[in-house]
Amino acid sequence: MLEKIQKPNDIKKIPADQLPALAEEIREFIIESLSKTGGHLASNLGVVELTIAMHRVFDLPKDKLIWDVGHQSYTHKILTGRKDGFETLRREGGISGFPKRSESDCDVFDTGHSSTSISAGVGYVRARELKKENYSVVSIIGDGALTGGMAYEALNNAASLKSNFIIVLNDNEMSITENVGGMSSYLSGLRTASAYTGFKMDVTKALNRIPGIGPGMVDAMRKTKSSIKQIIIPGMLFEDMGLTYLGPVDGHNIPQLIKTFQEAKRFEGPILVHVLTQKGRGYEPAMRHPARFHGAGPFDVKTGLPVGKSNPTYTDVFSTVMRKMGDRRKDVAAVTAAMMTGVGLKRFSNMFPDRCFDVGIAEEHAVTFAAALSLGGITPVVAIYSSFLQRAYDQIMHDVCMQNLHVVFAIDRAGLVGYDGETHHGIFDLSYLGSMPNMTILAPKNLWELSDMIKFAVDYDGPIAVRYPRGEAYTGLKEFRAPICLGKSEVIHEGSRVALLAVGSMVKMAEEVQKQLKERMDMDAALVNARFVKPIDEELLRSFADTYELVVTLEENVKDGGFGERVLAFAEEEDLPFGVEIIALPDRFIPHGSVSYQMKQVGFTPEDICGRIEEYYRKQGQEER
Numbered sequence: 001m002l003e004k005i006q007k008p009n010d011i012k013k014i015p016a017d018q019l020p021a022l023a024e025e026i027r028e029f030i031i032e033s034l035s036k037t038g039g040h041l042a043s044n045l046g047v048v049e050l051t052i053a054m055h056r057v058f059d060l061p062k063d064k065l066i067w068d069v070g071h072q073s074y075t076h077k078i079l080t081g082r083k084d085g086f087e088t089l090r091r092e093g094g095i096s097g098f099p100k101r102s103e104s105d106c107d108v109f110d111t112g113h114s115s116t117s118i119s120a121g122v123g124y125v126r127a128r129e130l131k132k133e134n135y136s137v138v139s140i141i142g143d144g145a146l147t148g149g150m151a152y153e154a155l156n157n158a159a160s161l162k163s164n165f166i167i168v169l170n171d172n173e174m175s176i177t178e179n180v181g182g183m184s185s186y187l188s189g190l191r192t193a194s195a196y197t198g199f200k201m202d203v204t205k206a207l208n209r210i211p212g213i214g215p216g217m218v219d220a221m222r223k224t225k226s227s228i229k230q231i232i233i234p235g236m237l238f239e240d241m242g243l244t245y246l247g248p249v250d251g252h253n254i255p256q257l258i259k260t261f262q263e264a265k266r267f268e269g270p271i272l273v274h275v276l277t278q279k280g281r282g283y284e285p286a287m288r289h290p291a292r293f294h295g296a297g298p299f300d301v302k303t304g305l306p307v308g309k310s311n312p313t314y315t316d317v318f319s320t321v322m323r324k325m326g327d328r329r330k331d332v333a334a335v336t337a338a339m340m341t342g343v344g345l346k347r348f349s350n351m352f353p354d355r356c357f358d359v360g361i362a363e364e365h366a367v368t369f370a371a372a373l374s375l376g377g378i379t380p381v382v383a384i385y386s387s388f389l390q391r392a393y394d395q396i397m398h399d400v401c402m403q404n405l406h407v408v409f410a411i412d413r414a415g416l417v418g419y420d421g422e423t424h425h426g427i428f429d430l431s432y433l434g435s436m437p438n439m440t441i442l443a444p445k446n447l448w449e450l451s452d453m454i455k456f457a458v459d460y461d462g463p464i465a466v467r468y469p470r471g472e473a474y475t476g477l478k479e480f481r482a483p484i485c486l487g488k489s490e491v492i493h494e495g496s497r498v499a500l501l502a503v504g505s506m507v508k509m510a511e512e513v514q515k516q517l518k519e520r521m522d523m524d525a526a527l528v529n530a531r532f533v534k535p536i537d538e539e540l541l542r543s544f545a546d547t548y549e550l551v552v553t554l555e556e557n558v559k560d561g562g563f564g565e566r567v568l569a570f571a572e573e574e575d576l577p578f579g580v581e582i583i584a585l586p587d588r589f590i591p592h593g594s595v596s597y598q599m600k601q602v603g604f605t606p607e608d609i610c611g612r613i614e615e616y617y618r619k620q621g622q623e624e625r
Contacts, residue, residue: 001025007081008060008106019254023048026075027282033086035301039097040071042280042293046172050275051075053257058136061105064124068117068141070098080106090419092593112423114361115148117141122158125165143171147360158270159242165270172279238272247274291341314450314468315412319344321451325458326352335382337366343383343412363388367395374405383410386426393432400463401436408457414467415505415556421592427585431561433465434534440464441533443504447473448481456484469505489537495526499548503530503563506554512606520610533563545576552581559584581616583609
């Protein structure tokens with residue numbers, strides 16, 4: 001049956017009684033595909049029927065479906081003719097794991113970060129009104145994303161809309177089912193019934209047409225219902241904000257979903273449809289462990305176990321050192337924004353539940369909350385992915401750095417992250433954090449140094465960030481483990497002519513560059529682990545003036561505002577007699593693919609970097625002639 005769907009709206013040709021079978025076929029396809037490529041499995045298995053129903057009711061690409069975060073859009077991609085591309089999911093040149101406007105005209109808003117869909121939906125509705133066009137706008141947001149403050153800012157604004165705007169709350173938390181009870185389910189059926197909704201709309205219109213007293217009668221009618229609604233309608237919060245609430249609706253009952261969306265299209269103004277779904281539905285391992293299958297690598301379909309072994313990751317190292325710090329110091333607390341497992345705080349939470357705070361998808365709140373923890377005598381460690389921390393720029397600047405507070409930022413997923421692509425790369429943190437007064441920034445070369453740096457940061461006094469990459473931790477250079485000293489780099493090998501000054505993950509790359517320079521140019525380059533991005537080791541740079549004619553900086557961050565530019569500016573201010581060659585990421589967004597592929601695309605290979613150094617000397621030779 002799935003083969004019959006080659007383009008948008010082909011699903012409308014499938015007989016209604018065959019849609020449940022189509023849902024199961026889609027599930028089997030997603031499970032089989034992702035077992036080979038990896039991807040966001042559990043969330044996509046939970047929205048198959050929901051997506052089928054929306055595609056059945058709405059007309060794409062005319063109507064706009066806006067997916068919050070977008071990691072749950074796989075069925076949407078399949079139903080819009082991209083099934084054959086799933087063997088390339090998240091691979092170089094293949095389809096993205098998130099909605100992409102460049103990929104399909106059915107993807108109407110690029111996403112990857114949380115809590116943006118309602119804002120985008122309001123924007124589309126206003127544009128529709130201004131241009132006097134006619135299409136539906138539907139924002140699909142999960143209960144997790146609804147913990148983000150931006151979603152409530154948008155809900156507040158959405159309440160002022162006069163024309164139709166549908167918000168679908170995809171709720172996969174089972175505790176909600178217990179709270180709603182039988183009465184609200186009965187009322188939900190009544191409220192979504194055609195007779196009731198039509199009657200409500202007709203009465204409201206009729207009363208509003210009565211000169212003078214009509215609007216007042218409508219208001220009185222609403223107030224009369226309010227006390228009953230407070231007790232028996234679970235969506236009262238949304239009703240009070242000015243939205244019509246429908247639900248809860250069984251998110252796996254296709255006929256009920258279709259009927260609900262057909263009714264929702266008839267409403268004037270904003271309407272929220274509350275849909276209950278089960279994360280991981282149809283695949284037992286994902287239902288038992290939905291968090292494990294949120295973003296999974298390739299796995300064995302029969303067992304659900306990952307394919308291949310993995311060595312300790314930087315996240316694992318952070319997890320271990322945090323447990324040790326929690327034991328050592330009773331004032332150490334951890335803060336995360338809905339990423340307890342992802343950032344490695346689950347065990348810390350189990351050991352010290354009163355000192356571990358998951359604030360939801362609320363990075364801004366997390367940072368200001370941590371600032372006040374610090375003022376209250378606690379040492380907070382804020383663990384957040386680099387790409388998500390940028391959402392709290394103002395709070396880091398205004399609430400932490402301006403007050404010079406001791407808040408530790410453990411920045412995971414720094415640098416290129418691979419398959420999740422441009423929305424998840426952590427390639428700007430050195431630039432935006434480096435611009436902030438009072439901020440100190442470190443980056444480890446290997447797993448042992450990460451442990452030492454977290455300990456240093458916890459014992460420090462002031463704003464401090466430790467950034468480290470995704471994936472397996474580097475275990476080389478174990479013998480180099482000098483104590484961490486503020487603003488001091490680590491010289492791993494002294495050489496002549498060229499000094500390779502590398503930040504964090506790029507130390508490993510610099511090792512290879514050093515070897516190739518010896519082979520290609522018979523050059524014995526120095527290898528230096530920067531350790532500190534801010535402050536830089538000014539004393540070391542001054543000492544380079546007597547030994548080196550070229551300093552090559554290497555960082556997994558954009559060039560603008562990064563480590564290399566900081567070194568270059570200092571060298572120029574001090575009039576130091578060596579050149580500076582900056583190896584950094586380009587000023588563009590880097591698409592999804594493997595990290596090795598991305599590294600090649602941006603010239604981050606030992607061969608490319610050696611070529612840059614050779615080119616520098618060629619130009620120098622031409623200038624001397």
